[in-house]
Amino acid sequence: MIVVMTKFLILHGTDASPTSHWYIWLKGRLIGLGHNVWLPQLPDSDKPNAKAYTKYILANKDFVLDSDTVIIGHLSGAVEALNVLQNLSGSIKVKATILVSVFKDDLGSDTLTGLFEESFDFEAIRNHSTEFILLHSDNDPHVPIEHAEYMEEQLHGELLTIEGQGDFSTEQSPDYKQFPELLDIIESIITE
Numbered sequence: 495m496i497v498v499m500t501k502f503l504i505l506h507g508t509d510a511s512p513t514s515h516w517y518i519w520l521k522g523r524l525i526g527l528g529h530n531v532w533l534p535q536l537p538d539s540d541k542p543n544a545k546a547y548t549k550y551i552l553a554n555k556d557f558v559l560d561s562d563t564v565i566i567g568h569l570s571g572a573v574e575a576l577n578v579l580q581n582l583s584g585s586i587k588v589k590a591t592i593l594v595s596v597f598k599d600d601l602g603s604d605t606l607t608g609l610f611e612e613s614f615d616f617e618a619i620r621n622h623s624t625e626f627i628l629l630h631s632d633n634d635p636h637v638p639i640e641h642a643e644y645m646e647e648q649l650h651g652e653l654l655t656i657e658g659q660g661d662f663s664t665e666q667s668p669d670y671k672q673f674p675e676l677l678d679i680i681e682s683i684i685t686e
Contacts, residue, residue, distance in 0.1 A: 500684045501563045501588065503578075504550070505571030507595075507663070508605065509540045515568070515663045516673035523677055529684075532557045542570040543608035544577040563588040565623070566676075566682060569637070569661060572596035573609045579622040579652040580615055590625040590683045594676070595634055597641040610671075617650040619682045626651030631659035635666075646662060654679070661686055 502524050506517055512533045521531045532554070536547050551574075552559075559565075559578070565588055567575035572593035579591065600606040620626075626649040630642035639655065646653040656675060662667030 499528055499530070499562070499582075501530045501557065501560075502532070502680075503557065503559070503563060503565045503575075504531065505547075505555075505565070505567040505574050506533075506536060506539065506560050507569030507571050508542050509566075511535055511539070515670050516676070517568070519672045520566070520677065524680070525686075535624070536571070536574070539570075541608060542574065544574060544611060546608075547574045548577050548581050552581065559586060559588055561587055561589055561624075564590045564592065564680065566592045566594070566680075568594040568663075569595070569597070570609055576614060576619050577609070578614070579619045580612075582622045586622060590627065591623040592627045592629065592676070592679065593642075593645065594629045594682075595637050595642075596628060596645050597637045599641075601636065603649070604624065614648070620649060625683070626680050627683075628653045629676065629679070630655055631662065632657050633659070634661045636656055636661050 504517055512535055517533055521533045523530045537550055565575045576589055600610055628642050628646050628651050630639055632655055641652050662670055664670045
């Protein structure tokens with residue numbers, strides 16, 4: 495088993511930070527395995543805006559998205575992952591995209607409308623990621639499972655449902671300072 499050095503972009507959810515939930519734990523584990531990780535504080539995350547987020551992410555010349563990159567997004571960060579892919583130029587194609595509790599519309603919340611100002615071009619999004627894995631729980635209190643099922647179909651991805659885990663956040667359970675199931679999925683992607 496050979497683990498290939500990979501770059502990871504981890505995108506946090508609404509009104510969160512890099513130290514929220516399992517993000518900093520995952521970053522530490524991945525760095526400990528020898529990977530390069532960027533876990534940015536997204537600007538004005540209390541009212542996420544796809545254009546502002548995407549401009550911020552793509553402006554970082556020290557972290558270039560390429561075939562050795564895995565993008566991981568949680569909640570609004572998962573929606574932003576799709577926006578980043580849609581706005582990549584040319585033939586850039588990341589290794590994989592992991593979407594945790596992704597949603598397809600603003601869920602009736604004015605706070606989230608800035609994520610959906612531009613319609614998704616799913617063909618363009620698919621052309622910029624080799625693989626899509628979606629994680630969702632059967633009892634997410636904010637995002638119905640139908641959102642993940644819709645995204646699975648549009649992205650030609652693989653939906654993994656984990657029972658009884660809410661939205662995979664510390665609001666659901668203090669255990670979500672860690673997310674070992676996600677690390678197992680990542681290791682299966684990056685191991686040759």
